[in-house]
Amino acid sequence: MAxxxxxxxxxxxxxxxKSISDAEWNAGSxxxxxxxxxxDGSHHTVAxxxxxxxxxEPGHAPAPGGGSTAPHAHHGWSDLRHSINRNMPGAxxxxxxxxxxxxxxLGQARKVRL
Numbered sequence: 713m714a715x716x717x718x719x720x721x722x723x724x725x726x727x728x729x730k731s732i733s734d735a736e737w738n739a740g741s742x743x744x745x746x747x748x749x750x751x752d753g754s755h756h757t758v759a760x761x762x763x764x765x766x767x768x769e770p771g772h773a774p775a776p777g778g779g780s781t782a783p784h785a786h787h788g789w790s791d792l793r794h795s796i797n798r799n800m801p802g803a804x805x806x807x808x809x810x811x812x813x814x815x816x817x818l819g820q821a822r823k824v825r826l
Contacts, residue, residue: 715731715732715733715734716731716732716733716734716736716737716764717729717730717731717732717761717763718730718731718732718737718742718751718763718764718765718766719755719756719758719763719764719765719766720742720744720749720766720768721749721752721756721765721766721767721768722767722768723744723745723747723749723768723770724744724745724746724747724768725744725745725747725749725768726768728744729758729763730742730744741766742766747768748768748769749766749767749768749769750766750767750769751764751765751766751767752765752766752767
């Protein structure tokens with residue numbers, strides 16, 4: 713898992729250089745001391761290194777999207793596999809049966825000529 717170093721501007725963590733996860737980087741949002749910092753599109757140079765600048769915005773909600781550390785994240789994969797392996801065969805068989813019935817009805821219907 714890659715980390716990104718960013719510069720936090722304003723707020724309680726003003727001037728802090730922080731390492732953030734890929735999930736935070738992709739969301740463009742991070743937390744520090746309970747406050748939200750969002751990427752503002754600018755960069756700040758610290759010791760000759762250009763860092764993305766995340767600015768504090770009072771009362772601004774965190775960016776949408778859950779982090780990668782959500783509890784039971786891997787249960788979603790298990791649920792998907794269960795659904796496909798248990799429910800999909802029955803749904804496919806019903807679909808094929810309905811398609812056959814519709815084609816049979818269409819084949820037996822009288823044709824209308826204009």
